[in-house]
Amino acid sequence: MTLGQGRTIAFYAPMKSPRHPVPSGDREMARNLMGLLSGSGAMVTLASELRIYDKSGDAERQAILRAKAAHEIDRICTEIVTAPKAERPDLWLTYHNYYKAPDLIGPTVARRLSIPYVQVESTRAKKRLSGPWSEFAQAAHDAADAASVIFYLTQQDHQTLLRDRYCDQHLVHLSPFLLDHRLPEPSDRSGPMLCVGMMREGDKLASYRILADALAQVAQPWRLNIVGDGPARPEVEQVMSRFGNKVRFLGELDRDALGILYRKASIFVWPGVNEAFGMVYLEAQSHGVPVLAQDRPGLRDIVTNWDLSALTPPPDSGPEGYAQALTQVLDDPVLCDRQASRVRNRIANRHLAPAAAQRLWSTLSPLLEIPS
Missing domain, CATH: 3.40.50.2000 (Glycogen Phosphorylase B;)
Structure with missing residues (x-):
């Protein structure tokens, strides 16, 4: 597929890098997204492997992560502006922004570079705007507000995203997907x-x-x-x-x-x-x-x-x-x-790659002014 041919996408997953050694559904979905984008013809770069995740609502940890994110922003921007033009990203895409793992990097980098900022699977949790995660929850809300488009994976997420949508932000349903282009061999269902x-x-x-x-x-x-x-x-x-x-x-x-x-x-x-x-x-x-x-x-x-x-x-x-x-x-x-x-x-x-790629690029193409 060549839906994204000639475009470069900066990809980031604050909760868990697709290169993280511990398997999980989150890591699998991040890998699938990168694979879907690259399989569609785009050049996909992993912009950062900094893990921004606070499991317990620790203010000190959040402050440390904010400082690390600030350094990472400077590093990324410096590398991009000094890179050959063909290697500079046309769009930034963040996977999974929420109150325990807000995107503290993508919105600022995208703004400095004047490129579109997009999220996949972002959640809003108003009840977390007070309490131990209040600052991270606000950061997640701010990052969501910065996105031109948010792809939501479940109707449950859609409800809160629609309720708290920023201005005329575009919300698009993207079904969770496998990276396969066809169904695998069916089970004979003879086993346990x-x-x-x-x-x-x-x-x-x-x-x-x-x-x-x-x-x-x-x-x-x-x-x-x-x-x-x-x-x-x-x-x-x-x-x-x-x-x-x-x-x-x-x-x-x-x-x-x-x-x-x-x-x-x-x-x-x-x-x-x-x-x-x-x-x-x-x-x-x-x-x-x-x-x-x-x-x-x-x-x-x-x-x-x-x-x-x-x-x-x-x-x-x-x-x-x-x-x-x-x-x-x-x-x-x-x-x-x-x-x-x-x-x-x-x-x-x-839930297979062709349908997911079509849905993804039908929304990304206008942001990049690619003829559909």
Whole structure:
């Protein structure tokens, strides 16, 4: 694809660089965006690897990060103005700006260079404008205000972006996407159920606990492969220990090894506590693996609905609701066959690279005065 041929894009992800060593959905989406832009013909440069992230609302850390960002701005601007004209960016694109990880660099650099500034996945949180993250929350709001365009990935984000939109700012829906141009080989669904998730305290561990408590209530025969690793692995192994060899821990796997599992998986199980969207859901569905997740705002944009609403249990139904849904799915292979076809069709139509590139460049081209 040559939609961006001849253009240079400066890319930045304040929360987690696409080169960060720890895997996550955030890193995967950042990599996908860079890949989509470069695959469309643009030259994409990673403008900075400075991580601007304050997990706990620490004023001292925020001050240090602000100082580092100021130095980084000067470094970037100096490098750009002394670079050959062909290597200077035509546009700055920031991925994931929010109150814990505001973009403290992009708006200033874009203003100094007089180039368009664009964001993908930006959130506004008014309630954070007071409290320990107040300054970072304001910085995230200011960065969002500076963007000519914000691409939102979920309807939940769209609601707050629309509510607090700056002037006539352009808000554009970009569906979360896989970098593939075509669907992979479908699963024959002859193998165990599959779960893919990092193992860390908080929401991820909460999902594992819900899953374990639900599995304890499922009477039908089942087996489960778990892919993932992290500091909370001992806790995950403990909550799953009651099931013995019905659960197999495979650790962290690369894309090819995970693809082998997807091509055998019968059902993808992951409750998705507070998931923004979750790339693993897209990967599973691209292989025709039905997904069983709770009914949560971010997931509604990417998880294909079942024929029966009871198969998307609300969070307040807890492990019991999840167990009831899983029991029903395991009891009805015809339902699973139908869902397997539906999920692949949805991914093909909405969540692959060609559709994402067209949506992205149809908005970026006018900013760069590229004929569509």
